[in-house]
Amino acid sequence: MNRVSIWVLSLCCLVGIGLSRSEDGVEELKAKESLLSYLEKDAASPGANSLMVPLTLIQGAVSKGAVCLDGTPPGYHLDRGFGSGSNSWLIQLEGGGWCDNIRTCVFRKTTRRGSSKFMEKQINFTGILSNKAEENPDFYNWNRVKLRYCDGASFAGEGQNEANRLYFRGQRIWSAAMEELMARGMQNAEQALLSGCSAGGLASILHCDEFKDLFPKTTKVKCLSDAGMFLDATNVAGGHTLRDMYGSVVTLQGVQKNLPNTCTSQMDPTSCFFPQNLVANIRTPMFLLNAAYDAWQVHESLIPSSADPHGSWRECKMDHSHCNSTQMQFLQDFRNQMLNAINVFSKSNQNGLFINSCFAHCQSEKQDTWYENDSPRIGNKAVAVSVGDWFFDRTAVKAIDCAYPCDSTCHDLVFNDVTSTITISQSTRLTFTLLNLLSALLITLTCSKCTMEFQFGQ
Ligand SMILES: *[C@@H]1O[C@H](CO)[C@@H](O)[C@H](O)[C@H]1NC(C)=O
Numbered sequence: 001m002n003r004v005s006i007w008v009l010s011l012c013c014l015v016g017i018g019l020s021r022s023e024d025g026v027e028e029l030k031a032k033e034s035l036l037s038y039l040e041k042d043a044a045s046p047g048a049n050s051l052m053v054p055l056t057l058i059q060g061a062v063s064k065g066a067v068c069l070d071g072t073p074p075g076y077h078l079d080r081g082f083g084s085g086s087n088s089w090l091i092q093l094e095g096g097g098w099c100d101n102i103r104t105c106v107f108r109k110t111t112r113r114g115s116s117k118f119m120e121k122q123i124n125f126t127g128i129l130s131n132k133a134e135e136n137p138d139f140y141n142w143n144r145v146k147l148r149y150c151d152g153a154s155f156a157g158e159g160q161n162e163a164n165r166l167y168f169r170g171q172r173i174w175s176a177a178m179e180e181l182m183a184r185g186m187q188n189a190e191q192a193l194l195s196g197c198s199a200g201g202l203a204s205i206l207h208c209d210e211f212k213d214l215f216p217k218t219t220k221v222k223c224l225s226d227a228g229m230f231l232d233a234t235n236v237a238g239g240h241t242l243r244d245m246y247g248s249v250v251t252l253q254g255v256q257k258n259l260p261n262t263c264t265s266q267m268d269p270t271s272c273f274f275p276q277n278l279v280a281n282i283r284t285p286m287f288l289l290n291a292a293y294d295a296w297q298v299h300e301s302l303i304p305s306s307a308d309p310h311g312s313w314r315e316c317k318m319d320h321s322h323c324n325s326t327q328m329q330f331l332q333d334f335r336n337q338m339l340n341a342i343n344v345f346s347k348s349n350q351n352g353l354f355i356n357s358c359f360a361h362c363q364s365e366k367q368d369t370w371y372e373n374d375s376p377r378i379g380n381k382a383v384a385v386s387v388g389d390w391f392f393d394r395t396a397v398k399a400i401d402c403a404y405p406c407d408s409t410c411h412d413l414v415f416n417d418v419t420s421t422i423t424i425s426q427s428t429r430l431t432f433t434l435l436n437l438l439s440a441l442l443i444t445l446t447c448s449k450c451t452m453e454f455q456f457g458q
């Protein structure tokens with residue numbers, strides 16, 4: 001079926017170029033970028049007749065100062081609803097990590113995550129964005145929007161850095177985009193769902209109540225956060241990688257003033273960028289979809305290379321089946337933290353949950369994890385059905401898997417550096433050979449000029 005092939009053009013490691021890590025670490029940034037692309041969505045297998053939706057730039061946003069990191073206008077992709085879905089709106093906030101210092105933000109200006117100059121002119125709508133009932137049973141005929149992410153602070157920053165010509169305007173992008181979509185018909189919505197994956201999943205948590213407040217009380221409004229439960233966790237060396245990063249993002253990008261008051265009146269702003277300190281206080285019905293062993297967090301927050309200088313966790317990080325019992329216990333502890341973090345949230349009748357015991361990241365936009373014959377399930381219910389049941393109040397959905405390894409329906413991400421292949425176990429569909437991919441992605445980089453390009457196809 002949807003076999004995914006990835007061709008990696010790796011113009012890498014040119015002979016004669018020094019083998020030491022370059023000063024500015026551009027390759028490292030590119031590697032992180034590639035990892036995000038891989039984890040978040042780009043590996044999505046487009047259907048046989050995939051739906052390509054064009055990019056619309058919000059030109060009018062520039063005069064409001066609602067611009068990407070480099071000053072270019074933000075953008076979105078809209079596919080119009082039809083039939084019974086004509087007055088229903090789904091907004092999907094794109095993810096893509098964060099930039100937490102001048103260097104990483106300046107780098108972003110050269111990518112689609114910091115400039116609309118580099119955004120794809122059209123993208124495939126799959127999973128929750130698909131327009132086919134057999135791929136997306138409940139939302140296929142809605143107006144479906146993908147809002148592009150180009151601010152680097154989960155649509156929540158406000159500020160700028162003159163010296164480096166950096167604009168931190170995430171909050172303004174959010175507002176300008178909502179204004180534009182209201183004008184394009186969203187103001188007549190009878191029902192609306194704000195969604196998002198990864199950094200976009202965090203954004204959907206941050207903006208959920210604001211989104212609800214755009215509409216009259218009679219409009220049914222809910223929010224979905226996919227892979228947005230980033231935990232304030234301790235890494236394998238006892239450090240706090242993600243907290244350090246969030247602290248820098250919040251400070252650099254002026255996020256504090258846009259964080260929910262209910263939190264900032266009680267805690268420091270960095271803590272208030274962590275969903276665990278926010279989700280219990282969201283007024284609007286919310287659904288948390290997350291892998292208990294979120295693949296991005298395992299790689300970048302729990303076992304970042306900096307916390308594993310001798311590589312003793314590397315095998316385990318690449319492939320969880322290689323973790324020994326001590327290491328697995330560490331990952332089980334992480335799952336327990338996840339369950340603790342959603343405990344109060346889960347008590348509210350209006351909220352929904354799907355926490356599967358998988359090593360995955362972003363499961364709503366990829367067709368193979370959203371809705372297919374062998375897509376991940378809890379209690380024999382696929383992600384798409386669980387989210388639909390909750391949105392339409394068909395049944396309550398509070399699905400929490402038993403701990404690893406009890407779930408045999410996962411589409412786990414496995415990184416295998418020995419054979420330079422990446423496979424997604426269970427689904428058996430992703431088996432692609434990548435030149436230098438892992439060295440570029442995850443291992444110490446040894447080349448100075450790398451250009452990697454991914455293409456995904458049938
Ligand atoms: C698991 O591996 C780690 C890292 O190599 C090691 O420190 C630990 O002792 C191992 N635990 C067991 C039970 O083998």
Ligand SMILES: *[C@@H]1O[C@H](CO)[C@@H](O)[C@H](O)[C@H]1NC(C)=O
Pocket residue numbers: 042046047048050120123124455456457458
């Ligand atoms: C979208 O799908 C088409 C057709 O399957 C494919 O050729 C193209 O590479 C895909 N684009 C992206 C960005 O995934």
